[in-house]
Amino acid sequence: MQTISQDGSGNNAVQITGDGNSVTISCGGIVLFLQAKHSLKREPRSDLDLLRPETRLLKILGRESEMASLTAWVDDPRPVLARGIIGRAGSGKTRLAIELCDVAAEHGWRAGFLDSGDLQAFVEAQRTAMWPQHTPILVVVDYAARRARALNAWLQSLARRADPARPRLRLLLLERHATPGEGWWEELSRLHGSDDSLYDLLEPSEPMSLPPISAIEQRRALLGGVMNAWCRLNGKPVMVPPAAGADPQFDHRLTDPLLAAEPLHLLMAGLVAAKHGLATLLSLGRLDLAIELACWERDRLTRLASDRGINEKLLLHLVACITLCRGVERSELRALIDEERAVLPYERGIERDPLAEALVNALPAQGEHGSLRYNGLQPDIIGETFGLLVLTTNPDLDQMALIDRCRERAPARTAQQLVLTIQDFARPAAELVTSTPSLRRPEARLPQAWLGEGNPALHWLDHLVAGTGDLERLMTISDQMPRYTLLLGERAMLILHRITEVVRELAAARPDAFRPDLAM
Incomplete structure (x- = not known):
């Protein structure tokens, strides 16, 4: 069912609509589309589907403190806040954001990943528009570097408004990297003139690095979960990784800090081991696994x-x-x-x-x-x-x-x-x-x-x-x-x-x- 929220009228209003699978934000004929990835969970049809964060195959593990921090950020009484999260490819940024969207939606927020639309034109259209005050919205921007200039203009516009005119808005920006003093984060936080109110919207002021999954048993659980799922999808007997203490060499490989930083590496290793046998488990590098799955x-x-x-x-x-x-x-x-x-x-x-x-x-x-x-x-x-x-x-x-x-x-x-x-x-x-x-x-x-x-x-x-x-x-x-x-x-x-x-x-x-x- 589609719902609509609007304050103001005509071209001087921002409309937010949603049908459960997507969210539309429009103003002055300019439309942004958000994909509600948290509502798209479906049964996997192929081996690669088991690795897609939208599948939400396994319960999210090792991210309890990050989820608590993000939930508090969403609940903060300030009207507009932006936050950056950085982490190497496969570190779980997208999956974490999907989980946050799900939690936010349960509490009445519109939430989704910025999918398409002319962000620069929308920013211009909404500069003086009224936002619906009773429809809070969480916008996730994946690969944020390519939109840094438009996001900077949006934050500048929002920062200069009086508080009552601001929407209830959260911008969660995901990217693989951010270098202090250069690149996309510098462009996003660039000031135009002496007004530094944009800095008040960045919470925290620098992107947060997604930490590794430190608990060994959580890494073992990720492996076991994806191996089980592959076996079920392909009609094979269930296979599990060695239990703690059963294989000291495997336990040692499981302590590799690269595995902790990249849950996707663990999931790829689990798929390959489920098909080719436990002897391959954690014996291959990231690109070895990628070429095998390709x-x-x-x-x-x-x-x-x-x-x-x-x-x-x-x-x-x-x-x-x-x-x-x-x-x-x-x-x-x-x-x-x-x-x-x-x-x-x-x-x-x-x-x-x-x-x-x-x-x-x-x-x-x-x-x-x-x-x-x-x-x-x-x-x-x-x-x-x-x-x-x-x-x-x-x-x-x-x-x-x-x-x-x-x-x-x-x-x-x-x-x-x-x-x-x-x-x-x-x-x-x-x-x-x-x-x-x-x-x-x-x-x-x-x-x-x-x-x-x-x-x-x-x-x-x-x-x-x-x-x-x-x-x-x-x-x-x-x-x-x-x-x-x-x-x-x-x-x-x-x-x-x-x-x-x-x-x-x-x-x-x-x-x-x-x-x-x-x-x-």
Whole structure:
């Protein structure tokens, strides 16, 4: 059932509506859509579904103090507050936010993840609008770096209002990284003029790092839970990890601080062990697990193609493209199929409608303001690895031409996917791969070649940036780039160099209207 809250009238009011699965915030004809991920729990259909935070497969473990802190933050009597949470990929940020949305919704809040809509235009429209005072709202912004400038404008607008005009609003900002004094958090908290009231809305003033799951038995419980779920999904006898004290070597591996920092690593390890046996449990690095699970997905899609009589190489390519673009609207799906099949030399099983039906069957979907959107493969690390696996091993593909097509379709999302891929493969090799993978797939050696400068995503991002003349888009990419390794810092500097080039080009073309000193 849909409900509506509104104070004021016409273009001078903010409306908040919801139907249980989504929340809509509108003002002056500008609409933001929030996805109520806490209400989307469903039975898993594939192995990867077991890893998606929206599935909420297991009870959240090891986050009691974080949940208590976030609940107190939501309940704080101050009208508007924003908080940042940072943690490496797979640390559980999204799952924690989903749990908070569920708790907030039970207490009468509208809650959801900012999904789509023109945030910058909405910020402008709501500057003088009345918000419904009796409809508190929690907005989660995942991958917040790409929206830092618009969020800064929103916070500035809210900070300057008199208290009675402020909405009951919480902004929870999730990101993998934040570097003091630079990057997206600096941009988000930037002051314009001498008014520093924006700082009053940041609670706390710096992003909070998500701590590791320190309790060994909680890590063991995560492993056991996902192993049990995989066995049930696949009709296999239930398998559990060794009990405490039964296997001292396993107990020692379970103390690895990398496992504590990344619950997703534990879950991936549990899936692989449930299929291949306890001997593999915790013996593989993060990327070893990711390539194995990407191969599972490749094999699943290959079977689907065979069952439906469509070209398996083209189906794999299309899924990799959609993942690279971080999803596709249903209305755009057939155009994407037509464009990609036109540039690849496949002749059998390339009819558009059967391919579209297979993609609809294969990909996770979400409703979006009356339409459907098909997402790429998730979690991120598996989608990224699948993309590298499929796209770099296809001799028929012009990789840079593909990046050009993806830049035309979804420039911001493609850049985001490349940045995330670079982040995940830029960490020290000892954190990511084992020297002798115990699973004997030929593909098991590929991640070693994708580390550091060998990562194709680096060269794809270089190509995308070099061909981008949009200043705002380049600055958004720059905000997303972390600088915590030499490799990432060098790429960040190259992007800044490209920004400088574009600023000079704009200033030369419009010297009276464009002042380079005000562009940065």
